[in-house]
Amino acid sequence: MQLDAADRQLIDSYQRGLPVCERPYAEMASHLGMTEEEVLKRLSALQAHNVLSRVGPVFEHSRAGASLLAAVAAPVDQIDLVAARINHAPGVNHNYAREHAYNLWFVMTAPDERTLHERLDDLENRLRLPMLRLPMVEGYHIDLGFSIDWEALS
């Protein structure tokens, strides 16, 4: 999908937050000098092409439950099998392969801390691999996006 200046402006202006008011898209439209219909059309297209993963709330997992970043060092010849087991475990919502001895990095979530650690214990037993458990101690910048360098991307 080719993004034009108005698409970029929409992303730049609202990736960090949009107004939570009665008519949010009308409010965005008046700010950008577009019609509400155009804002909605553009957001729908950007979402349909997965340029936007969604237009909506970003939840704080630690407020709506518990979560933790974990990693395992899967033997290279078993990485697909280990990854599949991790993906199927209840509560796993992210899983990234990374180039490192610890080659699978995933986020485990649960309704509460106790369940979280039970799920991690279960998974660790099933994988038979020691697991790095890396809870957030402090957040200094929590997923507020970053400035997109459109020049570099084009």
Add this chain to the structure above:
Amino acid sequence: MSTSTSRSELTLTDTDRQLIVATQSGLPLVPDPWGELARQLGITADEVLERFQRMQQAGVIRRVAAVPDHYKLGYRFNGMTVWDIRDDAIVAMGERVGELPFVSHCYQRPRHLPYWSYNLFAMVHGTSREEVEEKAGRIREQLGDTCRGQTILYSSAILKKTGLRLAKQKDTP
């Protein structure tokens, strides 16, 4: 788990949870999204909006936003930069790195010696490895002699990426 901002406590009701489930993959893209959600949940549009605002104030919702997929935009290289920072400097360095405009997440996490010595994580995105390395270099400049080691873990595949799945969690005893 703590965050650097203190928030008021909020106990989520069943209706709040239904609202989270109904919006976790996005808001309705119609002129009156709250009215649309209200019809789904059998409450009023005003109540939907109020609950949303309350969850945002309480920090359950970090933000309501147009969330870009950075990979899709062209940031093909995602580098998790990890740093071994002296304990007495970790807060100051975390705050400094978190303020850099190109860092999307910055967290302190525990070490697991001898396997894992890195206590500061900063996520950096780039269109090339060189770009990620250049940005990691700019982080390094901020750290001075507080930094005893570092590496970058590039992602080679996204194997799973989904939002919060509250309904599924709730069903599990």
